[in-house]
């Protein structure tokens with residue numbers, strides 16, 4: 001029987017309740033946690049948007065969406081009915097100064113209950129919404145606010161968003177979500193590193209030749225072209241998700257698992273990333289955009305066709321970066337980051353490549369060994385070692401893999417990382433959310449890359465959908481004598 005960490009009763013107010021994120025991710029995640037018994041019938045989920053719905057009509061609409069996005073759960077009519085009964089809808093234009101906030105007030109009668117405001121709207125509304133909540137006296141002593149990404153599109157705009165929200169909520173009540181920190185495999189980096197002293201002893205430039213962090217997607221920009229063409233892969237994936245994963249891999253042991261201990265260590269890594277000059281960007285950053293190609297046997301269109309604006313675009317759908325971390329632990333170990341759309345397969349993984357023997361005694365030593373932390377599509381750990389090849393004739397070595405799959409090892413499974421994060425805000429645990437200084441340090445490191453691109457100093461390289469990005473991506477590692485870890489992915 002799984003241990004259930006049940007929350008105290010709470011009121012969760014979702015701004016942007018008719019949007020894509022709420023119906024596809026947030027409400028299905030709540031339904032699953034309700035099914036797991038993490039909260040009960042005494043909880044209210046108050047859903048807010050401008051669209052005209054009564055609570056009854058909204059519940060009917062969400063019932064249909066849950067059948068689409070959590071069909072296994074929604075098939076249980078009793079569970080679904082009980083969950084739907086927790087939803088209330090309040091129609092409100094949060095930016096209209098004349099709007100009537102009284103219905104929201106009435107829906108939140110008890111200031112002693114835990115109150116979470118989840119802002120699943122465009123980030124440009126965050127400060128307005130927080131100001132309105134303050135004016136209407138809705139920010140109770142136990143109130144928290146969860147902010148969706150992106151927090152800004154540059155250092156200056158991130159500061160604006162942070163200051164806008166920070167005027168009304170103290171930093172410890174602000175939960176900036178990064179769904180990669182909700183992934184099992186990412187959280188497991190902490191366990192792997194700090195519950196296994198033997199690994200931690202190896203965890204430095206002395207034993208590790210390089211680290212690869214890949215977030216490869218097969219999807220294109222889909223229906224999100226408007227947003228994506230403004231953002232691009234660097235802002236969409238690297239500034240937040242990939243840098244957070246890098247921090248988890250590279251940070252020193254925190255004093256405890258308390259939020260600020262963890263976040264202090266991550267911040268040190270971000271501040272230690274080698275700053276990029278325009279020359280370094282030219283040499284260490286690849287930017288690409290997909291063209292039409294063939295993916296898993298199907299012809300797929302290129303980025304510009306997907307965008308469908310009739311214009312060319314200068315936005316990258318692929319980035320690869322070679323960087324270093326200026327610390328005693330890592331100084332000599334390159335970190336390679338890579339993310340892109342319409343790549344050969346969907347895979348998020350970290351590869352820790354170990355250094356070779358300084359004096360090899362075997363004539364045919366294959367790879368010097370690596371640890372692969374696979375995060376998506378399935379959580380897996382694989383330790384590739386050299387073992388004796390049992391064939392006759394001398395002592396030859398080949399690689400073999402020790403592996404562990406979460407699916408086989410554990411019966412508990414979360415469908416989505418939102419499931420792991422939504423209730424942390426209720427429990428008052430911001431450890432897996434991003435602190436303001438982390439967001440700003442990430443932007444500070446990313447900005448010179450954006451600036452170099454803005455000046456047109458690096459080309460946007462085409463890559464055919466279904467591959468692994470522009471050919472220069474290989475050259476980025478080849479100059480260190482390294483190869484991307486692709487053989488096990490496809």
Ligand SMILES: NC(=O)C1=CN([C@@H]2O[C@H](COP(=O)(O)OP(=O)(O)OC[C@H]3O[C@@H](n4cnc5c(N)ncnc54)[C@H](OP(=O)(O)O)[C@@H]3O)[C@@H](O)[C@H]2O)C=CC1
Nearest residue numbers: 016017018019020021049050051093094095120121148149
């Ligand atoms: N969708 C996704 O997969 C992801 C989304 N995000 C982030 O989550 C946020 C929401 O994204 P998404 O759901 O895709 O966006 P949508 O455009 O689908 O939804 C926006 C929501 O905001 C509501 N809204 C807009 N203006 C107001 C207003 N003035 N007052 C009250 N409600 C308003 C809209 O409802 P109505 O028109 O009825 O008012 C709608 O419910 C964004 O910050 C996005 O970057 C982050 C990661 C992934």
Ligand SMILES: O=C1O[C@H](COP(=O)(O)O)[C@@H](O)[C@H](O)[C@H]1O
Nearest residue numbers: 179215217219236237241348376
């Ligand atoms: O935040 C985002 O993440 C997704 C990729 O998430 P994953 O959990 O499927 O790896 C990406 O598709 C999207 O563009 C980005 O905004």
